[in-house]
Amino acid sequence: ENTRHTEPDSRRTVHRTLCFRMLASIQRVFTQQGNIISIGSRRAMSSSVGSEKSFRFAGCQMKVSTDSELNRQRATTLVAEAASNGAQVIALPECWNCPYSNGAFPKYAETCPEVPRAHDDDAGTRSADAVGESSLLLAALAKRHGVYLIGGSVPERATDSRIYNTCLMYGPDGVLLAKHRKMHLFDIDVPGKMTFRESDTLSAGNQITAVQTKYGKFGIGICYDLRFPEYAQLLAIDYGCEFLCYPGAFNTTTGPAHWELLLRGRAVDNQLYVAAVSPARDPDSSYQAWGHSTVVDPWGVVVSTTEHEEAIVYADVDLKRVHEVRQQIPVRTQKRHDIYSSPAPAK
Numbered sequence: 265e266n267t268r269h270t271e272p273d274s275r276r277t278v279h280r281t282l283c284f285r286m287l288a289s290i291q292r293v294f295t296q297q298g299n300i301i302s303i304g305s306r307r308a309m310s311s312s313v314g315s316e317k318s319f320r321f322a323g324c325q326m327k328v329s330t331d332s333e334l335n336r337q338r339a340t341t342l343v344a345e346a347a348s349n350g351a352q353v354i355a356l357p358e359c360w361n362c363p364y365s366n367g368a369f370p371k372y373a374e375t376c377p378e379v380p381r382a383h384d385d386d387a388g389t390r391s392a393d394a395v396g397e398s399s400l401l402l403a404a405l406a407k408r409h410g411v412y413l414i415g416g417s418v419p420e421r422a423t424d425s426r427i428y429n430t431c432l433m434y435g436p437d438g439v440l441l442a443k444h445r446k447m448h449l450f451d452i453d454v455p456g457k458m459t460f461r462e463s464d465t466l467s468a469g470n471q472i473t474a475v476q477t478k479y480g481k482f483g484i485g486i487c488y489d490l491r492f493p494e495y496a497q498l499l500a501i502d503y504g505c506e507f508l509c510y511p512g513a514f515n516t517t518t519g520p521a522h523w524e525l526l527l528r529g530r531a532v533d534n535q536l537y538v539a540a541v542s543p544a545r546d547p548d549s550s551y552q553a554w555g556h557s558t559v560v561d562p563w564g565v566v567v568s569t570t571e572h573e574e575a576i577v578y579a580d581v582d583l584k585r586v587h588e589v590r591q592q593i594p595v596r597t598q599k600r601h602d603i604y605s606s607p608a609p610a611k
Contacts, residue, residue: 356416407438445469487512519554
C-alpha cells in the first residue's frame with residue numbers, strides 16, 4: 265500500500281496576557297451538538313471504535329477545480345465514501361468549492377447561514393434564496409449520512425458585502441452547529457518563493473469557535489489560524505476542547521517546513537488531538553497546495569497522514585487518551601502564574 269501509518273508510543277483564567285484578554289472578549293461560539301489512509305482505490309483499515317468518547321475521523325483531501333458543480337459532486341462522493349467506511353466526523357479542506365486565489369474568492373463567494381437559535385431551528389438549513397449551494401449541500405450530506413461534517417471552508421459574502429473565509433460545521437441532523445470565519449489572514453512575503461495577501465480580498469473573523477458534540481468539545485480554526493498558539497491554547501484551556509480541526513491549504517514553500525511541525529506542536533502544547541485537512545495538489549493551479557492531510561494524537565504522534573494526491577485520511581480518535589496524557593504530564597496544573605501570565609485550567 266502507498267500509505268504511511270504510525271501507531272502512538274505509548275479555573276477559569278486567573279491571569280491573562282493582553283492577547284488572551286483580547287481573545288476572551290471576542291464573542292464565544294458555543295453550540296450543540298480509524299486509522300485508514302485511502303489513495304484512489306487502495307486502502308488500509310484499522311478496527312473501528314464505539315464508545316461515546318471515541319469516533320472515526322475522516323479528512324477528505326479533495327482535488328479542487330474551477331467548476332463549482334464538479335467540486336460539489338466530488339465532495340458528495342468523498343463524504344459518502346468516508347461515511348461508508350465508518351467515519352462519524354468528516355472534514356473537507358479549505359476552499360473546497362473553488363480555487364485558492366484572491367481572484368477566485370469574490371467570484372465564488374456565497375451567502376452562508378447563521379447558527380440557529382433555540383427558537384429558529386431552520387436557520388441553518390434555509391432555502392437556496394437565503395444561502396448558497398455549498399451550504400445546502402453540506403447540511404444535506406451531514407443529515408443523509410448521520411455524521412458531524414466540518415465543511416472545510418468556502419468564501420462567504422456577508423450582508424455588508426465583505427468576504428470571509430468561512431467554515432460551517434453541521435450535526436448529524438443537518439443543523440448548523442458552528443460558523444468559523446478565519447481569524448488570522450494569510451499575508452506573507454517569502455522573497456523569491458511565496459507572496460500572498462488574503463487581506464487584499466478577505467476580511468478577518470472575530471469569533472472563537474468551540475463546538476459541543478456527543479463525543480466532546482471540538483475547536484475549529486482555518487489554515488493560518490494554526491500558526492497562533494494563543495488561539496489553540498484558549499480553545500483547549502478556556503473552552504475545554506479535546507480535538508482541534510484546521511482545514512488548511514499550506515503551500516509547497518511553507519508546507520514542507522512547517523505543516524507537520526505546527527500540527528505536532530499544537531497537539532503537544534495542548535495535549536489534545538489535532539487534525540488538518542488540505543486540498544489535493546493540482547499541478548495546473550497557480551497555487552500549489554502541500555496536501556499531506558494529517559491527524560496527530562495528544563502525545564504528538566502522527567497517527568494518520570498521506571501525500572499530495574486526492575485521498576481520504578482516517579483516524580480512530582479516542583478522547584480518553586487526552587485525559588491520560590494530561591494526567592501523565594500535568595503541565596496544565598504546573599504553570600507558574602506567579603511568574604508569567606497564562607490561562608489556568610477551569611475546575
